[in-house]
Amino acid sequence: MPHSLLKLVRTTGRAWLLAGVLLAVLASGAAQSAPGEPPASASRAAERIFADATPRLLQIRTLLVGAGRQSSTGSGFLVSANGLAITNYHVVSQVALEPKSYRLEYLAVDGGRGDVELLAIDLPNDLAVVRLDRRAAPFFAISDAARDLPKGERLYSLGNPLDLGFTITEGTYNGQVERSYSERIHFTGALNPGMSGGPAVTADGLVVGVNVAKRSGGELVSFLVPGRFAAALLRRVQDEKIEPQPDFRAEIGRQLGAWQAKLYRSLADDGFRAVTLGPYQAPEATAPWFTCWAQTNAGAIPKPRASVDTTNCRSDTGLFVAGDLSTGAILLSHAYARTVDLNQFQFATFLSQQAQARPVGGGAYRKWYTPQRCHEDFLTTSAGHDRPTLRVIWCAQAYREFAGLYDVAVIAVTEDKGSEALVSRATLQAVGYDDAVAFSKRFLQAVQWTR
């Protein structure tokens, strides 16, 4: 199930106008409520928090340099007295990747606007630190603690959804997202496009998370980046006195590479567990951040002439790099096929359909990848006498922008019987070459007979 990121792309002029009207109303409402007043009820608390947040809350807009119009909008919040603010990496990704075509602008609740400079990014945690010309304005404190709030604690998320105006939305803290490689807070509340990068605060105004994504196909299932990652990035900017860079591509490649190397190290430490499929054993990742589904064609009409039982495992490790490139996922699948009434040639043709190479990449080929190169051969892994011979197709393509990263697909078909076979497939996005080779070796070695 894909996550949809909360950045608003393409809005109509009418929506923008509406936002202007709404903004005025909210601003006057904010003026009436005095900050610091004890909350009489949950909604009174929301009123107070919004009023408090008003001078610290921002809309971060990505403008097309040529047209001066917005290309996408997100949210952000001030975190220091010298104009540093936090937002999502995916809100500023166009500027990070194409600084010649895009620039950033902020819009404050009071209507003030100005230029925004991109200082630092944290690609794996989808965070960015920007600097703007609002000095001596009040700012948010970020919770640096890894401490767990109790499940059910009320959180308030702020931002500018759909470019309609600044809003506050109430929701519930629901702990860490299980089955996610990167730490994310499960927030049950309505996050909408445009709120990306906005803060999620407790009743006492402390930022515990940054709005980042919601689950498409779910209701109110939303995700926050834990505040301590934002605090760490901010600390790095302040300690190292980071100044704006002209181009973040190299930095993006470096962060992606380092993150993926760590991911494959942890994958190697966790190892595989064997699942039994017919007479074969196939490797399945033990890491908790894999979600596996199984399916069969047994009930299909017309009656299938070969039975196939498939398991698909997908890691929740996808990273947003650009609007047209999400990468970092790992897919492992096994299909155990057995003939019903196909002869050996027909069954082999059937297997060919199961073993076709499929596109691997998470983005547009011409923009992000070099051409795919494949190698194909018969292989027997070490101690081959108790393992079936495999026909292996190994395909890889390099990333144009990110040195040392490749997308790799390995497909192995067992070649021991003419009437049944295991088709195993591993798809690795944005992986170092040595990691990919080591992973493939272990993956192929784990295809065995059950004896």
Added chain:
Amino acid sequence: MDQVTWIEILSRHRDVAHRVRVAGAEVHIGRGYDNDVVIDDAYVAPRHARVFRDETGRLVAEDLGSLNGLFLDRDKTKLARIVIDGERPIRIGHTFVRIRDASHMVPPERAGQPAGAKILPIALAAALIVLEALSAWLGETGEPKASNYLFPLLSVAAVVIVWVGVWALLSRVISGVAHFERNLLIALAAILGFSVFNEFAQFSAFALTWRIPTSYGYVAMWCILAVACFFHLRELGRSRLPVKAVAVAGLAALAIAIQTLAQSEAFHDSGRQNTAQRLLPPALRLAPVRDETTFFGEIEQLKSRLDRDRSDVRADDPAR
């Protein structure tokens, strides 16, 4: 006078269009009606040439002072007199005229076709049908349907009939004989050849892990088509075979070059080689099974290839 001279006016394809028997020592050729042989060609003089026998008895053609002159075959040099050999025609205006006397030697009688020869096209067609049906059957993984077999057969049959029909028609127009059977034989042999090649390519891609025949199958297709066209052209007329061979080979080379370009551009666009995998039963494997070291050694080499691709595309991109 018992001297007989045959004057043959040839078509553009060197078939005899008109043949005149002239008895007498001398033959006059021209556009005027006072000649022995009258040629309706505006570039021929009213009295253009005469043919006579010299002291040694050879036939000689002589220009009678025409404006456009007398030539041997396609030569460019105007000649006043030409000694006739009975094989190469002379050219008068735009007309080719072959001159022979009664003693001209003709080749011996050709033996009639044995009755069994008609079996060959039937055998070829049967082989083709069996091969196609077998290949369709072995590739069948869904519900068996008669139309899966009959429809491709119908299309192949239609293509063959139209193709052979066109060549037979051309042959009939140009050389006067349709040669339907021989044209059919050529077409069937070509299709059968291509089918056999295809099966071999599939086999080698799996059993030998040798993918060149599948990747370059189109080269084989164009070559087979060129050879078939050459034989069809030969049926139209056996003159100037080297010219026909060169023309056909040239066109085939051009087609191969264009398709190679198209494939390389398609690869550039898609980044994926359009070679479909086709597996065969494990028992057909001929290639040796590699051990891990060898296999992953090859994979390591792939890395340098990918990195070279990467530096190439980055070199092409001035923005980076």
